[in-house]
Amino acid sequence: MNHHTTDRAAETKITDAQSAALELANLPESTRNDALHAIADAIEANADAILDANERDVAAAEELLAAGEYTQAFVDRLTLSASKLESIAGMVRSVAGQDDPLGRTLAARELDADLELYKVSVPIGVLGAVFESRPDALVQIAALSLKSGNAVVLKGGSEATHSNRILFEIIVEAAADADVPDGWAQLIEAREDVQTLLERDDAVDLLMPRGSSSFVSYVEDNTSIPVLGHTEGVCHVYVDSEADLGMAADVAYDAKVQYPAVCNAVETLLVHESVAEEFLPAMADRYREAGVELRGDERVRDVIDAEAATDADWRTEYGDLILAIRVVDSVADAIDHINTNGSKHTESILTEDQDAAARFMHGIDAASVFHNASTRFADGYRFGLGAEVGISTGKTHARGPVGLEGLTTYKYHLEGDGHLVATYAGEDPRPFTHADFEGEWTPGRLSDREE
Amino acid sequence: MNHHTTDRAAETKITDAQSAALELANLPESTRNDALHAIADAIEANADAILDANERDVAAAEELLAAGEYTQAFVDRLTLSASKLESIAGMVRSVAGQDDPLGRTLAARELDADLELYKVSVPIGVLGAVFESRPDALVQIAALSLKSGNAVVLKGGSEATHSNRILFEIIVEAAADADVPDGWAQLIEAREDVQTLLERDDAVDLLMPRGSSSFVSYVEDNTSIPVLGHTEGVCHVYVDSEADLGMAADVAYDAKVQYPAVCNAVETLLVHESVAEEFLPAMADRYREAGVELRGDERVRDVIDAEAATDADWRTEYGDLILAIRVVDSVADAIDHINTNGSKHTESILTEDQDAAARFMHGIDAASVFHNASTRFADGYRFGLGAEVGISTGKTHARGPVGLEGLTTYKYHLEGDGHLVATYAGEDPRPFTHADFEGEWTPGRLSDREE
Known part of the structure; x- marks a missing residue:
């Protein structure tokens, strides 16, 4: 698995994610779903290696538990088991089984004869996820990102370093074997890499920090990238x-x-x-x-x-x-x-x-x-x-529990036949018809219909 | 109009908008529309006073045009006329005539028998709008905010100070006469008040800066409030x-x-x-x-x-x-x-x-x-x-041309009959039905249906 090393500079990884995002956005649903099934299979096939890596994290955490620095609940969340891995693989398959969030025509409107506007769901682009020390969080976020056609830069809790690293490598290898373009998922590990992530508003479209409300506030205060904050519940x-x-x-x-x-x-x-x-x-x-x-x-x-x-x-x-x-x-x-x-x-x-x-x-x-x-x-x-x-406890983009739909945005597709704005302006402007209709955007829709 | 003074501290104005937002969110559609018609009427009735105020702004701008600091196009955008006021009033009436963006049931799903989830459109809360020196921008943003049930803090270009001030006072007075709760619209004027606005993430839910891309970037870099950026088009x-x-x-x-x-x-x-x-x-x-x-x-x-x-x-x-x-x-x-x-x-x-x-x-x-x-x-x-x-050239919340829908968010309403999560967890969990249905949330819907 050493061709998916995790030691490149965070800058490069984020730029690679940006390049991959454009390709990923147009991956057929079948490729994304096949890759998710391959990831689930690979997690099961590599269960022993994952549990070995996880044991190293848990052993380190237990020392700090003994020293009174961690709680038992913290160590429990960090600990994987064969049955937990089964349920993680099951979660990945259930993500594969969900309706495709991409390419949905959210609205269709005739602006005038042969001038049709479609609002079509598309991926957001590059997600940045910074999450707590639960190894299942990495798999869940990567699976949801892939299903929704987004590239993702992942930063997990340092206490789960070994678990996250092996899970990440299994995921990218399985996805690559299933024809997902290289670079769609990136793992960053150093604390200073989080700072790099927050500064890359040229490449990262949405940050999803999870953790304490002080951490989420820190992220909101230190980036100009939109933030989907998962903070506290009072x-x-x-x-x-x-x-x-x-x-x-x-x-x-x-x-x-x-x-x-x-x-x-x-x-x-x-x-x-x-x-x-x-x-x-x-x-x-x-x-x-x-x-x-x-x-x-x-x-x-x-x-x-x-x-x-x-x-x-x-x-x-x-x-x-x-x-x-x-x-x-x-x-x-x-x-x-x-x-x-x-x-x-x-x-x-x-x-x-x-x-x-x-x-x-x-x-x-x-x-x-x-x-x-x-x-x-x-x-x-x-x-x-x-x-x-x-x-999300924020009020824009997505609110409350956020699933696949919250990882999408939309594009407006307009199909015309040489339409000019000058026709609808000036002295004797032609009126718009502005009539909503039921219909899906498909490439060349207008010409198909006319034939 | 002197009870709507504009000389209170920006801090107080923003807090007042926050209080008004909760009331405004539940204002009936008829009240919001009546107020918009009252605003349109008041703009027409006070046309002479508005044009007088605008003349002061234009005179000052023409001096700077002569000094080579402004362009003619800039002065043209600043200048109001009787016919432009007519078209502004018409725009306000057309906003009143649009479908209500609030209280729409965006999705309805049965989770289990007598446990029904509704996704209902609601206002975002408090908007902060910083816009260029076109007096019609103030009226348009205020009208869209009122129609969508949002409170709004307005900061226009300083070159339009006199025009903005009289338009603002006419708007809040007409709205108050039509039973819109006081405080829903606030005008801030000083440059340092923009800084105050950017810092009030406790009170302001969405910032809408319009202007140069360097200005929009400045806003994005200096606030933790979500930003709907209107920047350049290449x-x-x-x-x-x-x-x-x-x-x-x-x-x-x-x-x-x-x-x-x-x-x-x-x-x-x-x-x-x-x-x-x-x-x-x-x-x-x-x-x-x-x-x-x-x-x-x-x-x-x-x-x-x-x-x-x-x-x-x-x-x-x-x-x-x-x-x-x-x-x-x-x-x-x-x-x-x-x-x-x-x-x-x-x-x-x-x-x-x-x-x-x-x-x-x-x-x-x-x-x-x-x-x-x-x-x-x-x-x-x-x-x-x-x-x-x-x-919007951003990719989250709203993308491309943003109308009333972009000024709304949603709330999840769940109607149950004493349902407990314990029933759906543990050894023998009850399954969810998760069946979407066509239906509108109305208060007490579950009990109405059962009768």
């Missing part, structure tokens, strides 16, 4: 005065306890004052049985035992079995609290009152706003988007 | 070996001469070597009659008289009656030249060969790629998007 569940309290208890429990380490877990529970006394005591018992530490405002602490919440608690993503609780006076107060303290990620109202639900869903500025459902549903797989590259 | 017309040469001559002429000052005018003409001798001499005569200065490479200068083109010519937006011409050997060479030197704006091929057209349209990385049509069609109005906020 998510809320609001139990309204008209909630079905049994349903509310189940949803509030699921949203916190089912998997507290993820960004779509609830961090603050808001409870309408009229149901606080009825709802909170039993809910608190149930949370405590699951080991959840509770922090509340004064009105919460009048009803249940809880640590006193500080202002910082309302803005904290615990990512752990800790929950802040606040009593509010109205839907409007709940909306205010969320718009002031939330991170625009995922918010849920429990109520049987449709007006209250509507006010909440209209009033909250967040990517996902739910009614009578757990915040944990905010996820590309559960939303039916297939695999996801992340959950 | 557009090409390629005359293929299989072109209808009569059609090609008309399109190449229209693309340069019909209005050379705009970004979608052609700057470089590429001609296949096999037709250069037949095509170029008559074409050059026609250009010269229109006053176009020609610059060519050596092979062009073998056939016609032209200045020698330098490397810089291939990358220059002349915005004037100047044209660079190059002879190329193939469609592939034309594509290479354009991908290397172009600005990803608008490119056109003239050919009767559908394969060549397809290669060109697939191979070019640009927002608009045309076949047998003038580059000048790349425009929001001609594309049928209604008024445009600009033409």
Whole structure:
């Protein structure tokens, strides 16, 4: 595999990705899918070598775990196993099985006779992905990039260096054997290479940083490349005065306890004052049985035992079995609290009152706003988007869980017959017809139709 | 009008826009449209006062024109007239008449029984617009922002200060009378206020700078807010070996001469070597009659008289009656030249060969790629998007001519009945149904349907 070395300068790698992107954009769907199946097969065929490399990373991490520098959860995320590799290969095949995001005609409009405009989906170009120390992240991002026809520059966590390196080499070799042009994926490893990546606005079209919100902010502050930021989730569940309290208890429990380490877990529970006394005591018992530490405002602490919440608690993503609780006076107060303290990620109202639900869903500025459902549903797989590259808390380009569609942009194709703008300007301008129609752009469409 | 003063600190104005944005997002379509009609009426009713203010700006500009600091074209763009005000008012009414870009259900998917996901269009939030010295730009951007439910912070060119100030005051007063919440539009005037705007990533969701590409680059380099950049257009017309040469001559002429000052005018003409001798001499005569200065490479200068083109010519937006011409050997060479030197704006091929057209349209990385049509069609109005906020040469969020849709984002609304993620995880997970359906999200939709 030594023809895919990883020791060239980052500058060169990024330029190579830029060249490959133009070719990759026009690769037939069958080539991209065949390559994804070849990658899945190669991951399975090389499982032993991958696990050996991963063991080196895990051994190093365990030393730092013993020294108290890493958590067990961190080491767990880093660790691969035979069954985890199976599921990674399965994920790659499921990406291959998704509908082609490219070449879709998103809109078709006749501007005038024989003058037809088509909006066609195309890849973005070159993606830059900087992600955390989960080796499966590298495979997932590379697979989504290839399926969507994008070149990608990958930078994983240094703790996963050996795992990332072998996975990368397996991926590019399998793809090359399946006729994907060389250079479409690039691995950079040094911290200073990230700086190089941020500066290459001439070559990189979209950055996808994943990690802490301070890291994402650092990226946003230090590049002029557009950023699809996957930052923190300070998510809320609001139990309204008209909630079905049994349903509310189940949803509030699921949203916190089912998997507290993820960004779509609830961090603050808001409870309408009229149901606080009825709802909170039993809910608190149930949370405590699951080991959840509770922090509340004064009105919460009048009803249940809880640590006193500080202002910082309302803005904290615990990512752990800790929950802040606040009593509010109205839907409007709940909306205010969320718009002031939330991170625009995922918010849920429990109520049987449709007006209250509507006010909440209209009033909250967040990517996902739910009614009578757990915040944990905010996820590309559960939303039916297939695999996801992340959950965007930004408001432009793509918002919320981002799947393949978020890795595409569009081009306008105009098919004419010698049309001039002068015809539609001046003294006696010809009017446009501007009539939308159902149709797909295909090369030479206009002439085909005329024959 | 003195309750809408423009002398508050920029910080306060931006924060006020942020507060207004949440209210504005939920304003009924009828209120937004009524306000737009009120604005159009107020512009007509206050025409004399607007023209008086504009005269002050024009007088100052004419002094600098006499001193050689401004061009006549600059002063012309700054100058309003009664008929120009009529057409501005008409533009505002046409924005009011467009389909509502908000509250559209872009996708609906059943995740499981009684668990329905809707992707609904919503405003982005707070827009920051920094634009050139055309007073009509302020009205157009304010109208598009209001129609799309966005708050907007406006910064126009200082040469239009008096014109912008009175137009702004008329707009906010008319909108307030039509029940639009105060604060939705803000005018900032000082150069240092632009710096404040760039720093307010806590409040501003999208920046729309218009002007020189160095200005747009400055904005991109000095903010972490997403930027919808409207920069230069280095557009090409390629005359293929299989072109209808009569059609090609008309399109190449229209693309340069019909209005050379705009970004979608052609700057470089590429001609296949096999037709250069037949095509170029008559074409050059026609250009010269229109006053176009020609610059060519050596092979062009073998056939016609032209200045020698330098490397810089291939990358220059002349915005004037100047044209660079190059002879190329193939469609592939034309594509290479354009991908290397172009600005990803608008490119056109003239050919009767559908394969060549397809290669060109697939191979070019640009927002608009045309076949047998003038580059000048790349425009929001001609594309049928209604008024445009600009033409984006970026590749994320919105590309090419940007209309109202580019000023929206989306929210995911999930309607459930107490659904928990735990049900779909663990040992015996319930499968998702993930079935798309045709349907609009309306508040309480799930309960309505069940009744």
